[in-house]
Amino acid sequence: MNKYISVVIVLVTTLCSVACAEDIKFEAGIDKKEVAIGESAQLGLTFYGTQNVPAPDIGNIDGCEVRYLGPSTMMTVINGVVSNSITHMYRVQPLRLGKFQFGPFTFKYEGNTYTSSIAFLTATEEKAKPAPVKNEGEENIIDSLDIKERLFLTLKVDKAQAYVNEIVPVTIKVYVNRMNVSDIQLPTFNQEGFSKAQFEEPKQYRERMGGLLYDVLEFRTTIFGTRSGDYKLGPAALKCNLAVKKRVRNMSALDDDFLNQGAMRDPYFEDFFTRYERYPVELKSDEASLTLLALPQEGRPEDFSGAVGDYQFIYSAGPKRVKVGDPVTLRMEINGTGNFNTVIIPKLENTEGFRVYEPQIKTEPGKKTFKQVLIPESDKVYQTPKAIFTYFDPDKKIYKTITQEPAPLQVEKVAESPAQVIGQTPVVPPAMPLALAARPGEKEKVDSQPQGDILYIKESMGRVRTKGSEAYKSIFFFIIFIVPLLALIVVYLIYAKQDRLRRDTRYAHRTEAFKNMRKEFFALKNLLKSNDPKGFYEVLFKTMQNYLGGRLYIPVAGLTFDTVEPVLRSKAVDAAVLNKIENIFNICDRAKFALINADTLLMKDDMKSLEEIIRELERLKI
Amino acid sequence: MRKMPLVLISMVFCVNLALSAEEPQDPHSLFYKANSLYEQREYDKASEEYAKILATDTVSGPLYFNIGNTFFKMGKIGYAILAYKKAQRLMPGDSDLKSNLAYCESLTEDSALQAMSQNRIAWFFNFPFREYSLNTVSIILAVLYLMLIAMLLMGMINPLFKRRMTILFYPVLIGFLLTLGAFSVRYYSEETLSHGVVVVKEAECKYEPIDKSNNYFTLKEGQEVLVLNTRSGWSRIKRLDGKLAWLKSDAVEEID
Numbered sequence: 001m002n003k004y005i006s007v008v009i010v011l012v013t014t015l016c017s018v019a020c021a022e023d024i025k026f027e028a029g030i031d032k033k034e035v036a037i038g039e040s041a042q043l044g045l046t047f048y049g050t051q052n053v054p055a056p057d058i059g060n061i062d063g064c065e066v067r068y069l070g071p072s073t074m075m076t077v078i079n080g081v082v083s084n085s086i087t088h089m090y091r092v093q094p095l096r097l098g099k100f101q102f103g104p105f106t107f108k109y110e111g112n113t114y115t116s117s118i119a120f121l122t123a124t125e126e127k128a129k130p131a132p133v134k135n136e137g138e139e140n141i142i143d144s145l146d147i148k149e150r151l152f153l154t155l156k157v158d159k160a161q162a163y164v165n166e167i168v169p170v171t172i173k174v175y176v177n178r179m180n181v182s183d184i185q186l187p188t189f190n191q192e193g194f195s196k197a198q199f200e201e202p203k204q205y206r207e208r209m210g211g212l213l214y215d216v217l218e219f220r221t222t223i224f225g226t227r228s229g230d231y232k233l234g235p236a237a238l239k240c241n242l243a244v245k246k247r248v249r250n251m252s253a254l255d256d257d258f259l260n261q262g263a264m265r266d267p268y269f270e271d272f273f274t275r276y277e278r279y280p281v282e283l284k285s286d287e288a289s290l291t292l293l294a295l296p297q298e299g300r301p302e303d304f305s306g307a308v309g310d311y312q313f314i315y316s317a318g319p320k321r322v323k324v325g326d327p328v329t330l331r332m333e334i335n336g337t338g339n340f341n342t343v344i345i346p347k348l349e350n351t352e353g354f355r356v357y358e359p360q361i362k363t364e365p366g367k368k369t370f371k372q373v374l375i376p377e378s379d380k381v382y383q384t385p386k387a388i389f390t391y392f393d394p395d396k397k398i399y400k401t402i403t404q405e406p407a408p409l410q411v412e413k414v415a416e417s418p419a420q421v422i423g424q425t426p427v428v429p430p431a432m433p434l435a436l437a438a439r440p441g442e443k444e445k446v447d448s449q450p451q452g453d454i455l456y457i458k459e460s461m462g463r464v465r466t467k468g469s470e471a472y473k474s475i476f477f478f479i480i481f482i483v484p485l486l487a488l489i490v491v492y493l494i495y496a497k498q499d500r501l502r503r504d505t506r507y508a509h510r511t512e513a514f515k516n517m518r519k520e521f522f523a524l525k526n527l528l529k530s531n532d533p534k535g536f537y538e539v540l541f542k543t544m545q546n547y548l549g550g551r552l553y554i555p556v557a558g559l560t561f562d563t564v565e566p567v568l569r570s571k572a573v574d575a576a577v578l579n580k581i582e583n584i585f586n587i588c589d590r591a592k593f594a595l596i597n598a599d600t601l602l603m604k605d606d607m608k609s610l611e612e613i614i615r616e617l618e619r620l621k622i
Numbered sequence: 623m624r625k626m627p628l629v630l631i632s633m634v635f636c637v638n639l640a641l642s643a644e645e646p647q648d649p650h651s652l653f654y655k656a657n658s659l660y661e662q663r664e665y666d667k668a669s670e671e672y673a674k675i676l677a678t679d680t681v682s683g684p685l686y687f688n689i690g691n692t693f694f695k696m697g698k699i700g701y702a703i704l705a706y707k708k709a710q711r712l713m714p715g716d717s718d719l720k721s722n723l724a725y726c727e728s729l730t731e732d733s734a735l736q737a738m739s740q741n742r743i744a745w746f747f748n749f750p751f752r753e754y755s756l757n758t759v760s761i762i763l764a765v766l767y768l769m770l771i772a773m774l775l776m777g778m779i780n781p782l783f784k785r786r787m788t789i790l791f792y793p794v795l796i797g798f799l800l801t802l803g804a805f806s807v808r809y810y811s812e813e814t815l816s817h818g819v820v821v822v823k824e825a826e827c828k829y830e831p832i833d834k835s836n837n838y839f840t841l842k843e844g845q846e847v848l849v850l851n852t853r854s855g856w857s858r859i860k861r862l863d864g865k866l867a868w869l870k871s872d873a874v875e876e877i878d
Contacts, residue, residue: 183838183839183865185839185840198728239837239839239840241838278836279836280836280837454691454694454721454722454725454726455718455721455722456691456718457657457660457687457688457691457692458684458687458688458718459657460684461649461650461653461682461684461685462682462683462684462685462713463682463683464649464650464680464681464682464685465680465681465682466679466680466681467679467680467681468679470756470757470760471757471760471761471764472756472757472760472805472809477760477764480764480767480768481764481767484767484768484771484772485771487771487775488771488774488775491775491778491779492778495778495779
């Protein structure tokens with residue numbers, strides 16, 4: 001136990017020391033930019049990388065009343081990295097009009113000097129506020145006008161101008177300043193005329209803007225447009241829930257006065273008398289502009305198919321040696337950055353002598369792979385077709401063409417006539433089923449079909465089964481588990497008993513004695529029925545001898561009461577049982593020499609006495 | 623016209639009582655007929671034929687695979703994913719199925735949540751058996767169990783055999799324990815939990831099972847959820863990241 005406690009202490013100490021070893025940053029922030037005379041704002045002095053810094057003395061600020069409210073600590077663990085911070089909160093209330101500067105504050109701690117950033121607050125004339133609408137028994141503490149500054153959404157398009165089909169990154173950010181926001185959903189934005197990719201995993205970080213510190217959630221995606229023109233994107237919208245602090249006031253007017261006293265206005269009591277309610281909120285950003293330029297006509301190659309980006313083209317073919325009718329696979333990989341939706345299979349030149357099948361297309365992040373099956377129809381084919389890929393590079397604003405030279409191919413004749421081979425169904429490797437979506441004319445047939453590649457339907461029904469006929473649902477499944485287990489237990493018990501009989505001689509004797517005693521009991525019952533006292537007492541004596549000999553592990557020959565008495569006494573056998581054993585031995589001795597005239601009743605009593613002795617001795621742990 | 627797919631869908635996923643009155647048809651001939659309709663791009667008719675097979679209580683991985691393809695072609699991604707998930711339980715190792723399901727899922731916005739829902743212990747046990755259906759795992763479990771019992775019995779009866787079989791016993795024991803773990807995990811996931819797939823374009827999830835309740839979050843077509851219970855036309859669901867909400871029961875179809 002002590003060992004575990006030591007380990008825990010060492011871990012905690014290590015974590016603390018790691019936390020202490022962090023660089024300490026000192027920042028100043030304020031929750032409002034502007035207040036009216038008589039209103040107050042909260043100034044926060046935050047130390048990142050520690051939680052042990054006492055409240056700095058910020059002195060007097062001319063024209064402003066400052067009151068320390070208390071500390072607030074925070075610990076975050078992001079990807080296993082622990083970061084601590086402490087924020088000392090001050091209430092600042094301007095007493096005159098004007099712009100107030102808070103900071104830079106200088107603070108000395110453990111021999112180091114830290115200097116904060118600056119925060120500004122403008123005090124304006126006091127304005128008569130309309131009485132806020134309040135629900136009965138509740139007070140809305142969040143000022144609705146304040147929300148726009150503390151919770152908002154931005155939409156940013158990385159480029160103001162782009163070409164048709166060019167990928168344009170779009171960033172949507174949610175800014176939150178000291179508000180409790182939850183259940184943030186993925187943003188949506190008006191993208192008419194554009195295709196949008198899925199959002200990447202959102203990033204979370206902090207950003208300072210206008211003297212305020214915001215928690216930022218950043219969503220990134222990409223769009224591309226297909227028609228030139230001037231476009232407006234957005235506004236972006238995002239749904240989330242805002243936890244609003246409500247103060248409960250179910251008390252009388254007197255209680256209310258009491259609550260309004262300075263002590264009860266303390267944040268601690270404020271928290272005690274408040275509760276949170278969640279309200280769905282939809283944030284909206286401003287619009288963004290984007291101009292789409294048409295691709296230049298100048299220098300446009302004839303075989304240009306619309307690919308826009310910056311790409312590399314890798315080409316390979318295999319196997320290099322085949323027979324007529326065997327498939328040859330061309331693997332063409334286009335990788336790089338750009339709009340892969342516009343990348344189509346490179347043009348194959350001179351496919352004469354090949355039967356060409358539909359390609360299999362696979363799109364992964366940063367690359368698109370085409371597997372093209374070709375079947376040589378004669379042995380006169382010596383090389384694979386040349387492959388040409390053309391694209392437009394939007395950064396360099398030029399068209400580029402990558403040409404891959406043919407790969408050498410050795411095609412051998414087969415025994416069958418070529419006509420037969422060509423007539424057969426083409427052999428396509430199982431990993432390369434044909435993509436249905438690539439079939440020409442399919443889109444015209446079904447408009448609602450999503451564009452993409454799915455593999456073709458199965459030709460066979462495979463293993464058919466009736467619903468609910470699974471093996472694990474049948475009773476047989478449970479029988480399979482229970483019956484062998486029971487068999488194992490039975491065999492184990494038998495085996496264990498046999499093993500003990502083999503190893504434990506005392507146990508073997510005892511078991512044997514008990515078994516023999518049971519047999520002899522049957523003989524005694526028969527002798528009792530035939531009323532043969534001599535025979536009865538002979539068997540009774542023998543039974544007694546055999547049982548005691550086996551039970552006490554002593555030789556049976558010549559066993560008398562005198563022999564067994566010391567052994568039984570040493571085993572703490574009851575005196576009454578000893579008396580019974582002695583009586584049995586005595587009666588048997590007398591019967592041997594015909595000294596008693598036994599009748600059935602007496603024999604029955606003696607037999608009963610023997611039963612009691614055996615029962616008693618079996619009960620004892622000897 | 624708008625209701626047409628829904629009618630077909632209900633034919634596929636519900637027991638068609640009308641069919642039970644008809645003469646039973648051979649599932650294989652129905653399958654080939656449906657396939658030929660699919661090849662002719664008569665997807666509505668193909669789905670009707672596939673539905674007839676399901677009405678005979680016959681199931682198979684390729685059947686659900688083809689149904690998934692048919693729904694995909696009809697533009698019903700949610701139902702396509704549902705059918706693929708059903709097929710996955712019968713033939714999880716099928717590469718065509720993996721490819722089609724992955725493609726359909728890439729069209730939804732479920733990937734981030736899928737990643738969140740992965741349990742490491744479940745993954746550990748399930749990994750060696752990811753290519754096998756629960757039925758196959760149960761058969762492997764039974765075989766290993768019988769082997770184990772047989773070896774124990776033989777070892778008890780013949781000590782010489784016990785010494786010789788020690789090398790084999792421990793691998794079988796480990797295999798049995800791993801299979802037992804995989805079976806338990808899979809059984810819990812497939813038979814105890816009720817997985818569902820959103821089959822409408824957008825499903826508003828609410829805090830309470832009433833129309834006027836606030837929206838909590840929105841689920842997109844094809845997203846997978848756990849259906850906890852159903853009450854008066856509302857289903858209580860758990861999103862893969864653990865969030866609980868209510869949504870209209872007709873917006874989600876259970877995988878089994």
